[in-house]
Amino acid sequence: MIGQTISHYKITEKLGEGGMGVVYKAEDTKLKRTVALKFLSPHLVANDQVKKRFLHEAQAAAALDHPNISTIHEVHEAEGHTFMVMAYIQGESLGEKIASGRCRSKKRWISPCK
Numbered sequence: 378m379i380g381q382t383i384s385h386y387k388i389t390e391k392l393g394e395g396g397m398g399v400v401y402k403a404e405d406t407k408l409k410r411t412v413a414l415k416f417l418s419p420h421l422v423a424n425d426q427v428k429k430r431f432l433h434e435a436q437a438a439a440a441l442d443h444p445n446i447s448t449i450h451e452v453h454e455a456e457g458h459t460f461m462v463m464a465y466i467q468g469e470s471l472g473e474k475i476a477s478g479r480c481r482s483k484k485r486w487i488s489p490c491k
Contacts, residue, residue, distance in 0.1 A: 384455040
């Protein structure tokens, strides 16, 4: 997908992936800003329950206002893709911070990252 333009988002880099989909860094060509796009996996797009859960995730995150939670700009469907558009936050992922030893597990809780 790198190099492709979906709607008005030019995908520039893969940031990560998980059970529901893949996250890419992209350029919003209308507003001239860098964003993160979280795409629902193609094999899950046809599943209405998964799409509802994806929308619920976006709605729940959009209801929060915290510096450690990415702002959700929109949920979009274009060219057979379902994705949410989020603020791009530069830096390490939580997994990278944990792997580096700057976050340690204390019993069941994660201590604040330095």
